[in-house]
Structures are given as C-alpha cells and as structure tokens.
Amino acid sequence: MTQEFEFTEELTELRTMVREFCAEVSPQSVVRETMTTESGFDPALWRRLATELGVLGLAVPQSFGGEGAGLVYQAVVVEELGAALVCGPVVGTVCLAMPALTALADDTIRADYLPALVNGDRIATLAAPTAGGRFSADHVAVSATRGENGWTLSGHLAQVPDATSADLLLVAAGTETGVALFAVDGDAEGVARTSLSTLDLTRRQADVTLDGAPARLLAGEDECAAACERALLVASALLATEQVGGGQRMLDETVAHVRDRLQFGQPVGAFQAVKHRCADMLVALEQARSAAYHAVWALEDGTDDPRLAVSLAQAVASESYRWISTSAIQLHGGLGFTWEGSPHLYFKRATTDALILGSAAEHIDHVAERTVDLAPTGS
Amino acid sequence: MTTTAPSAVPDIGAIEETARGVVAAHPPRAVPVTELMGAWYDAGLTWVHFPKGLGGLEAPRSLQPVVNRIMREAGGPEPRTVNTIGYGIVAGTIRRYAGPEFAARLLRPLATGEEKWCQLFSEPGAGSDLAGLATRAVRDGDDWIIDGQKVWTSLAHLSRWAVLLARTDPDAPKHKGLTYFIVDMTTPGIEVRPLRQLTGRAQFNEVFLDGVRIPDPQRFGGIGEGWIVANSTLGDERTSLGDRVPARGSGAIADAIQLWHAHPDRHTPVLREKLTRLWIRAETHRLTSDRTRVAAATQATAGPGSAITKLVGSELTQHIYEFCVDLLGPTGTLIDTYSPDAPDDESGPTAIQRKYLRSRATTLEGGTSEIQRNVIGERVLKLPQELRADKGIPWREIPR
Numbered sequence: 001m002t003q004e005f006e007f008t009e010e011l012t013e014l015r016t017m018v019r020e021f022c023a024e025v026s027p028q029s030v031v032r033e034t035m036t037t038e039s040g041f042d043p044a045l046w047r048r049l050a051t052e053l054g055v056l057g058l059a060v061p062q063s064f065g066g067e068g069a070g071l072v073y074q075a076v077v078v079e080e081l082g083a084a085l086v087c088g089p090v091v092g093t094v095c096l097a098m099p100a101l102t103a104l105a106d107d108t109i110r111a112d113y114l115p116a117l118v119n120g121d122r123i124a125t126l127a128a129p130t131a132g133g134r135f136s137a138d139h140v141a142v143s144a145t146r147g148e149n150g151w152t153l154s155g156h157l158a159q160v161p162d163a164t165s166a167d168l169l170l171v172a173a174g175t176e177t178g179v180a181l182f183a184v185d186g187d188a189e190g191v192a193r194t195s196l197s198t199l200d201l202t203r204r205q206a207d208v209t210l211d212g213a214p215a216r217l218l219a220g221e222d223e224c225a226a227a228c229e230r231a232l233l234v235a236s237a238l239l240a241t242e243q244v245g246g247g248q249r250m251l252d253e254t255v256a257h258v259r260d261r262l263q264f265g266q267p268v269g270a271f272q273a274v275k276h277r278c279a280d281m282l283v284a285l286e287q288a289r290s291a292a293y294h295a296v297w298a299l300e301d302g303t304d305d306p307r308l309a310v311s312l313a314q315a316v317a318s319e320s321y322r323w324i325s326t327s328a329i330q331l332h333g334g335l336g337f338t339w340e341g342s343p344h345l346y347f348k349r350a351t352t353d354a355l356i357l358g359s360a361a362e363h364i365d366h367v368a369e370r371t372v373d374l375a376p377t378g379s
Numbered sequence: 380m381t382t383t384a385p386s387a388v389p390d391i392g393a394i395e396e397t398a399r400g401v402v403a404a405h406p407p408r409a410v411p412v413t414e415l416m417g418a419w420y421d422a423g424l425t426w427v428h429f430p431k432g433l434g435g436l437e438a439p440r441s442l443q444p445v446v447n448r449i450m451r452e453a454g455g456p457e458p459r460t461v462n463t464i465g466y467g468i469v470a471g472t473i474r475r476y477a478g479p480e481f482a483a484r485l486l487r488p489l490a491t492g493e494e495k496w497c498q499l500f501s502e503p504g505a506g507s508d509l510a511g512l513a514t515r516a517v518r519d520g521d522d523w524i525i526d527g528q529k530v531w532t533s534l535a536h537l538s539r540w541a542v543l544l545a546r547t548d549p550d551a552p553k554h555k556g557l558t559y560f561i562v563d564m565t566t567p568g569i570e571v572r573p574l575r576q577l578t579g580r581a582q583f584n585e586v587f588l589d590g591v592r593i594p595d596p597q598r599f600g601g602i603g604e605g606w607i608v609a610n611s612t613l614g615d616e617r618t619s620l621g622d623r624v625p626a627r628g629s630g631a632i633a634d635a636i637q638l639w640h641a642h643p644d645r646h647t648p649v650l651r652e653k654l655t656r657l658w659i660r661a662e663t664h665r666l667t668s669d670r671t672r673v674a675a676a677t678q679a680t681a682g683p684g685s686a687i688t689k690l691v692g693s694e695l696t697q698h699i700y701e702f703c704v705d706l707l708g709p710t711g712t713l714i715d716t717y718s719p720d721a722p723d724d725e726s727g728p729t730a731i732q733r734k735y736l737r738s739r740a741t742t743l744e745g746g747t748s749e750i751q752r753n754v755i756g757e758r759v760l761k762l763p764q765e766l767r768a769d770k771g772i773p774w775r776e777i778p779r
C-alpha cells in the first residue's frame with residue numbers, strides 16, 4: 001500500500017489505459033447514442049471493461065474473481081469513467097453491490113455472486129434504506145416473510161439506481177427481528193420494475209415493486225447494517241472521484257474553448273473575468289480531488305474516521321462539480337445551453353451525483369456532528 | 380550556479396539520530412535560540428538538501444519535514460520564525476549565487492537569526508508590477524551606486540541585510556533591465572522609516588536609498604538578469620512552505636472552533652453552518668498542501684501548485700476571522716490598543732480582533748489574489764495573456 005496521495009506509476013498507467021479505452025470506445029458521440037437507447041447502456045461495452053481491461057473488480061479479493069488491488073485503483077477507474085460519462089451500471093454494480101457483497105463474511109455467498117459481477121456477465125444493484133446518504137434501518141420499505149419455500153419480499157423501492165437492467169437486486173428488508181439483506185433475481189416472479197425518466201440520461205433508475213418475490217437471505221441484522229454502511233461509504237468515496245473526473249474534463253474543455261473563441265479581437269480567455277473564473281474552477285477541483293482521494297485512502301488504510309472523510313469528500317466534491325459544470329455552461333456562452341454542446345451532459349451528471357448519496361447540505365451536517373459540535377479535546 | 384548531487388544514499392535513520400543528538404545536547408527549552416540554531420546549522424540540519432558546511436547534508440529535501448518535526452517535538456522554534464525572509468526566500472538564492480566563501484559568511488548568522496534579512500522589492504510605483512520598479516543602480520568602478528525608494532519593506536528596521544532589485548538599464552524592456560544585489564543595511568545612505576499598518580503597528584517600513592555604495596561581489600547573477608534571480612527566489616519560498624504540514628484543526632480554524640465553544644449563548648444554525656463550511660475548507664486546504672508535498676517528494680505526478688495553496692490559504696484566513704468577529708457580536712467592535720509598540724504576537728484580550736485586522740494583509744503580501752488568479756490562469760491553465768500596454772518597449776518610455 002502506498003502513502004496517502006502517492007500516485008504510483010502503476011496507477012498512472014491504469015489511468016492512461018482507461019482514458020484511452022474510453023476515448024476510443026466511448027467517445028461522446030457514443031455516449032449520446034447510448035443514452036437515448038431503451039436500457040441506457042451497452043452490455044457489450046460493459047463486458048469489454050470487465051474482461052479486456054479487467055477494471056470492474058479491482059477492489060474485490062482475488063479469491064472471488066477480482067484483482068484485490070484495492071480501492072485507490074478502483075477510484076482511479078471510476079474517475080476516468082466519470083470523465084468520459086461512460087454509460088453503464090457504475091453506481092449500482094461497482095460502487096454499491098460489489099462492496100456490499102465483499103463486506104459479507106460468508107464465502108459461499110461471495111463466491112456465488114461476485115465473480116459474475118467482476119467479469120461483467122451480470123449486473124447488480126443495492127437497495128438499502130438511507131437517510132442523508134447513510135444507512136438507516138428506520139427507513140426500510142420492504143418486508144420479508146419466511147414461508148415453506150423460503151423467504152419472500154414485498155414492498156416498494158423508489159428510485160433504485162441501475163435497477164432496470166439488474167440481474168441481481170440486493171435488498172435490505174425488514175424481518176420480525178430487524179433489517180436483513182436478501183438477494184432477489186431481477187426477473188423473478190413478483191418483481192415489477194418501472195424505468196424512470198432521469199434528468200441525467202446516462203444514469204438510469206427504476207422503481208421496484210416486490211410482491212412476494214422469492215429471496216435468498218444473505219446476512220442477518222448486524223451484518224446487514226455493517227455491509228450496507230460499508231457499501232454506502234465506499235460508494236460515496238468512489239462517487240466523489242467520479243465527480244473529480246467529470247470536473248476535470250469540464251475544466252479542460254472550458255479552458256480549450258476560451259483559448260480558441262475570439263471576441264473583441266482576442267481570445268475570451270484573455271479577459272480576467274473569464275480567466276479568473278477558470279482559475280477558481282481549478283481551485284475548486286483541486287480541493288475536491290484532495291478530499292475525494294483522502295476519503296478513498298481513509299477507507300483503504302483506516303488512517304482517518306471513514307465517516308468524516310467520506311462526508312467531507314461528498315460535501316466538497318458535490319458542490320465543486322456542480323459549480324464547475326455551471327461555470328462551464330456560462331463560459332461556453334450560447335453553446336453552453338445548446339444540446340449539442342457537452343456542458344449540459346456534465347451539468348446533469350453533476351446534479352445527479354450531488355443528490356443520490358446524500359446532498360452536500362446533509363454531508364455538511366454530518367461533518368458538523370463529528371467536528372464543530374464536539375468540544376475541543378483538551379478543554 | 381551550484382548544484383548538489385547526493386554523494387551517497389543518505390540514511391534516514393542516521394539523519395534522525397543526528398537531529399536527536401542536537402536537541403539533546405542543546406535542549407531547545409533551555410538554551411538561547413541562536414545557540415540551538417547554530418548547532419542545528421553546524422550539523423547540516425537547517426536545509427538538509429544544501430551542501431555540507433553550508434547548513435546541509437546533501438540529502439533529499441523530502442527529509443526536511445522529518446527533522447523539523449524532531450525540532451518541533453523537542454520544543455524548538457519553527458525555523459522560519461527565526462528569520463522569516465531569510466529562510467523563506469534568501470537562503471536558496473545565496474546558495475545558488477553567492478559562491479562558497481561568501482555563502483558560508485552569510486548563511487550561519489542567517490540560520491541562527493543573528494542577522495535578519497528583509498526584501499527591498501516593492502516601490503511606491505511598483506507593487507504587483509514589480510518589474511516596473513524605478514530604483515537605479517549605476518556602476519562606479521568596482522562598486523554600484525543605488526538611488527531610489529522602497530516601501531512596505533517588512534522587518535527592514537530589524538534587518539542587517541537585504542535583497543534588493545534595482546534598474547541597471549532603463550533603455551531595455553522592463554524585465555530585462557533589472558539586477559539583483561544584496562545590501563548591508565548599515566551602509567551609509569540607507570534610511571529606514573517605520574510605516575504604520577492598519578493594525579496600528581509598524582512592522583513594515585519605507586526605505587530610502589541615497590547614494591548607497593554596494594561592492595560588485597554583492598551582485599547576484601548577471602547584469603540585467605535580476606528578474607531571473609528574483610523568480611528563482613520566489614520558487615524557493617513556495618517550496619519551503621511545503622516543509623511542514625500542519626495538524627488537522629490547527630491554525631486559524633482552531634481559533635474559530637475555540638471561540639465557538641466559548642460562546643454557546645451565541646450559537647445559531649446559520650453560524651454553525653458557516654463554521655462547518657470553514658472547517659471543511661481548512662481541512663481540504665490542509666489535505667491539498669499535503670498532496671502538493673507528496674507530489675513534490677515522489678515526483679510521480681505534478682502537484683496542484685503553490686499559487687493555489689497561497690490563494691486558498693489567504694482568503695480562508697480572512698473568512699475565518701470575519702466569522703470570528705461576527706460570532707463575537709458587539710465585543711467584536713473593541714480593540715485593546717492601536718499603539719505602534721504593542722507586542723508583535725497577536726495576543727491580549729482582543730487577540731481575535733487583532734488577527735482579524737492583520738488578516739487583511741494575507742491577500743496582498745507576496746502577490747495579491749488577483750495576481751494569483753492571473754498566475755493560475757496563465758501559467759497553470761495556459762490561458763492567453765492579457766494585452767499589455769508596456770510589452771517590449773523600453774522601460775523609460777512606459778507611462779508612470
């Protein structure tokens with residue numbers, strides 16, 4: 001394991017490989033085409049990421065088909081996929097389901113599910129009750145019943161990421177004794193999925209209604225809470241690196257644009273109002289990068305309270321990405337408001353990223369509870 | 380120019396042991412600072428990457444934070460505070476430009492703080508546009524004669540030495556006609572007049588130079604190359620800031636947190652959110668400084684750059700003390716004294732108000748925030764330069 005913020009040559013090579021792959025296989029023209037299809041992603045491309053590049057299970061242990069390279073590696077990949085707006089179940093499968101399954105103790109369960117996710121054969125997502133981006137058993141909306149033929153689940157799950165195409169739904173459901181984690185097949189009887197029309201067309205969600213759907217018990221109460229919590233923390237940290245990736249791409253495109261665009265006989269980037277906004281975009285981006293990777297390292301090596309580090313990352317990265325993308329619209333002028341221009345794609349992604357795992361405001365509140373609200377040590 | 384190649388792979392353990400030996404033999408809390416820093420210098424720990432005999436060990440610079448921590452933990456001073464300008468910008472320039480004998484003469488008393496340094500750069504007509512400065516240096520045999528005026532010179536009243544930028548060729552474009560000197564502040568013809576700051580104190584000065592004679596060996600770099608020398612110095616200052624990464628929650632934000640807990644009666648949700656946002660900014664700023672340091676030490680990737688940390692740190696400090704004064708409420712309108720003789724440290728019953736006043740300097744000194752944004756835009760993001768009215772024309776013809 002490397003020291004915090006040490007981006008080794010290996011990590012740089014990984015980044016370059018993913019970036020080049022995305023540029024070739026998923027340029028913006030492909031993203032635009034894919035985002036208007038029914039499923040919103042291309043399973044063939046997903047499988048290539050999984051097998052050809054082998055970058056979906058970098059943090060999954062080798063014994064379950066992954067690389068066991070760790071979260072920093074996975075973060076670099078998510079950052080690059082975010083920069084290119086690659087369509088696919090990054091949030092559901094890579095950010096949420098894989099860490100949840102990895103966190104389970106039962107090797108049989110892990111071996112049953114993880115390899116197929118790592119090699120891109122199957123897609124999964126996690127539906128856990130949350131409040132402010134944190135696991136919250138109080139908000140559970142599905143109940144589990146044990147019958148003669150095993151467990152069945154009933155209830156309604158709103159806005160589950162990547163649920164339309166998921167082969168596997170990991171569902172936290174209420175039992176008589178608490179909230180436990182179950183596996184449900186996406187196309188099982190009693191599962192009804194309604195695709196939602198999303199602001200960010202590259203990121204899909206669905207409402208899921210379970211009506212006596214057959215389920216397999218994966219984890220009892222304590223373990224379920226721990227696994228969901230871990231998954232949400234990992235997902236939030238990875239999402240922060242995606243926000244950094246998208247922000248960097250928007251900054252690069254904006255800088256290129258204002259360098260080229262001539263008005264009043266000079267590049268608009270020579271005007272200080274424009275130049276200083278670009279400078280502030282870079283400043284915001286670099287703060288977000290520090291906070292995001294600090295969270296990733298904190299989850300990896302336990303050098304900081306992961307809840308604090310993750311909320312810090314989400315608070316900073318959410319506001320930075322959204323501000324960078326709105327600045328990009330502004331500095332692109334009319335082109336920024338045009339469908340053919342790229343800023344709106346990032347603006348919509350930034351808006352979505354800032355809301356799906358707790359808003360910046362909620363994470364600021366989490367930070368307050370862990371810092372400002374506590375009496376200083378030593379007094 | 381002296382370059383130092385590490386002669387052998389340095390042994391971190393040995394260097395740490397040397398540092399521990401020095402603080403054991405000269406307990407920082409018991410001996411005078413000059414003795415401590417002298418021993419530290421003689422052991423090569425002041426600038427570990429400097430040549431042996433000049434306060435260094437020819438070791439990698441990344442080891443500096445390691446030995447500085449040993450000094451700090453033993454109760455020693457933060458080295459920069461001993462001689463701010465000397466450590467921050469002068470030492471590296473001396474090493475590069477002074478020649479070994481002269482460097483040996485200058486560096487030890489600089490390191491111990493016995494000879495303080497100041498920077499005679501800014502002038503009434505040249506602040507942000509430093510390269511436009513007007514102080515003249517004219518050759519006279521083996522000497523140079525200096526005439527002009529400097530302003531806002533921090534610590535000039537306490538300094539034995541100064542670095543000076545002066546114009547040797549008024550007919551060249553502004554950046555090309557400058558030459559870099561060092562000046563003994565006891566030379567006849569130098570008058571230092573204290574200049575009061577908005578804090579009431581006089582930590583900076585006006586400096587008048589009238590027929591001041593400087594021997595040619597005190598010229599650093601070639602004639603007309605002053606701008607290049609000055610910029611190498613600025614680079615040193617930025618890197619030296621990375622020799623220390625403060626602890627989480629320390630510095631200005633600690634004042635705000637402490638104040639918050641001291642005034643529970645004044646808590647409101649709006650102030651709580653403000654404070655939390657400031658805490659978040661302070662922490663991400665700290666992490667970004669650390670990332671810059673790691674990037675510099677491991678060289679695998681380029682770090683975020685010193686202009687960013689300067690800009691963020693300076694604005695953050697101001698916002699933190701604005702918050703503090705808001706939190707104080709009516710008490711925030713009081714100040715204990717505007718006496719020019721008030722103690723140098725921001726202490727006393729209205730320490731917060733003093734720091735609030737002092738913080739207005741952070742976005743001016745060392746390059747204003749506007750200039751930092753220009754630097755980030757033009758040097759980091761490579762955006763086109765603004766049209767410059769004075770570009771390429773002889774300095775003499777620039778309107779002023």
Ligand SMILES: Cc1cc2nc3c(=O)[nH]c(=O)nc-3n(C[C@H](O)[C@H](O)[C@H](O)COP(=O)(O)OP(=O)(O)OC[C@H]3O[C@@H](n4cnc5c(N)ncnc54)[C@H](O)[C@@H]3O)c2cc1C
Nearest residue numbers: 498499500501506507531532533740743744745746747749
């Ligand atoms: C506490 C303190 C200590 C100091 N210590 C020293 C010292 O020891 N030695 C020394 O040499 N100097 C010192 N200075 C001087 C300092 O470096 C200058 O004040 C600073 O560089 C700004 O120059 P100026 O004051 O002439 O302002 P100006 O350059 O006149 O600037 C006025 C305003 O115009 C803006 N501006 C100027 N040019 C541009 C531009 N191109 N684009 C956009 N905006 C622009 C500035 O940002 C500022 O807001 C010190 C200053 C302070 C406050």
